[in-house]
Amino acid sequence: ACAAVTLAAVTGCSSSGGFGDSSAKQASGGNQSLNVLIATSGEAETAAVKAATADWAKKTGNTVTVQIASDINQQLGQAFAGGNPPDLFYVNSDQFANYAKGGSLYAYGDQISDASDFSEQLRKAFTYDGKLTCLPKDSSTLGLAVNTAMWQQAGLTEADYPTTWQQLADDAAKLTKDSVTGLVTAPDYQRLGALMKEAGGWITNPEQTAMTADSPANKQALDFVQTMMKAGSAKYVSEVDAGWGGEALGKGKAAMTIEGNWLKGAMAKDYPNVQYKVLPLPAGPAGPGTLAFSNCWGIAAKSQHQAAGVDLVKHLTSAEQQLEFSKAFGVMPSRTSALATYAQQYPESKAWVDGVANSQPPVTIAGFNKVTTQFNTDLQSLKTGDPAAILGALQRNGEQAIKNAK
Template sequence: MRNRRSLVAAIAFIALIIGACGGGAAPSGTLGPLSGDIRISGWSSSPTEDALLQDSINAFMAANPTVKVKWEPIAQDYETVLKTNLAAGTEADVFYADIFWIDSLMKTGKLLALDDLMAKSGVKKDDFVPSLINAFSYQGKTYGIPKDFNTLGLVYNKDLFKAANVAEPTNDWTWNDLSAAAKKLTSGSVVGLSLPADAARFMPFLWQAGGDLNNINNAAGQAAADFYTGFEAKDNVSKLPSELGMGWAGEAFEKGKAAMVFEGGWLPADLNNNFKSVNYGVVQMPKGTAAKSNLIFTVSYSISAKTKNPTAAWALANYLTGSDNQTKVLKAGFALPTRQALSSQITNPNSKAIFDGAPYGKPFNYASANTGKVNDEINKALESIILKKSSTKDALDKLATTIKPLLQ
């Protein structure tokens, strides 16, 4: 889906800007001899990505010839298939777990706590971006190692900014700067901004205003909703993607219908591959009235609590998230690194803007297992305000009542 496209394929634009990268292999520590068969499953995003992962698996097996690893990609409805397999006891030893729904797996004992194995291997939580590794922790235990990640950035059309005589945005932009630019950039069939009725775009604005889901209809929540929806409902400088005849905001940007959008690395990847004539830039999300904030989309390598070979399973997960392999994936252009030591390798301002959103970002599981349901209700409320079917207060009061039991 456009909100949370595959986190790996989403960031292919990094390949254009990564230089020579260093970094040692994941430490082997004192795991001892490894042997046995291991299965690993995840979603299949593209033949190129699958081939890259298989190459990494082959390298792991070459270094550990007594371990046999089988890659089992799941082509469709990954979450449903994985949870069905977990219920039946047929899951792979190692598998992708999305931050969007891993919470329920951690709380129900489906995953192996990795802390003892990490300690034996010399792997520390501090090796990883804190907001990422913490997203896969529960009650002091670690249940996944972040595979890669994404945040949101302000993607803007440089040519449209120049034509409107508007200074390009910076990482220091505020809400006021965004609003002023959107008004100046709106002309004819081009809107300054395309904001969808989408919780995955609105939530950072709620946090930037000092709001939260538990009190979404308080003053901070109303300020955030007024600001977000006001671009269209009040100032007429934004349009829903559907009103522009587009499937998502990124398409509106690609087709020159919107001068600015808030998207992750999937949009630069698509621009670089399919819309090379678009002259674009990316900066961090603007600072709100209370703080900077962002949304983190991330995936882990997790291990089944029922695996019969936890040591070899961990060795594989550790290898795939080690510095050497993350560097290889970076060079291929398929991921943002989760290891802090590799952050210096990202020097291009476009990709760095996406990476630098992590320290002040919050993971995309703010309502735990009910995040999807809460998102649906937020989307309905935003659309009703944008299309002037209800006032901000009425929409948020109704929303607060609806989501309250989902937040328990």
């Protein structure tokens, strides 16, 4: 997936003025031409989406043009504002509420008879004003990836795989030597947020109507990371000259990293000789936890091909097609039924699959992407900063965003 893209800190374009009417003149029958805009993780994903849309086009007599975005948030924002958006497109979870609030999305969830087969956390992430607006195209969670050769060299065995924060800290200390850091991760809430969840905290309440950022639980999570950073056993990717956790793991600069299932395809392609194992994130004071990520298949409120678009989404999100995408570029299905099949086919992904059950969906409040971008900036100085002050700023910024979203 473009989960790696999804997780990049983005500067959100604001929502696209009020296109609430979905009364664009609708085309019917075959011979319709649909435009699809995607943000892709690479050639494998591009080829797979093109093959899947071509398959549907052949069956229906329509044509589909797949375009690859260089900056999908910016391009969609401009297309909505210009009144000429693509028919179908990836919607990033942190932009979803902006587009929905602006009336740019056609809500088609009520036309999906088996919508309950999709992961509950992800359906929640793509629901606006009580309506399931668009279907999650796949699912991703975070796990702890461990370089198995470094593990053995440090005299550690499978019995030492960490299941608690204390064990994680102990293992990271034993693995840190010379140019290797025990744990390397990205300085963002899309990684460290999992520890907040495991401490019993999170950024908002479950209804996303109130901020819960400056809580003792969240502070405990940031304190834990800060302690490891001060000890030198945890570093951010930039400190080891890597762009993300997979690169740090692949280049042998990290013995462990926190990453999602997009790691699988990237490691196979870029670092095929590096042996690693993915474990569940070690449980925190409140138990196990991880984060859930996805994009959804958005259909434009201004599209003249909404019925055909819904039919295409049904094809792209069928269990069979989701498993094809899994095979092609490593994403996990967002359908619970297909996920069970995926788990049998790819036992090495068990930790990521099991994480779906106790995962935290992202914050999807209109305008909140700016809040999380600022939080990510503040997290960069966590090693020498004040966790309480960082969380206090998040609390204030978030309260303002919730007020503005009403």
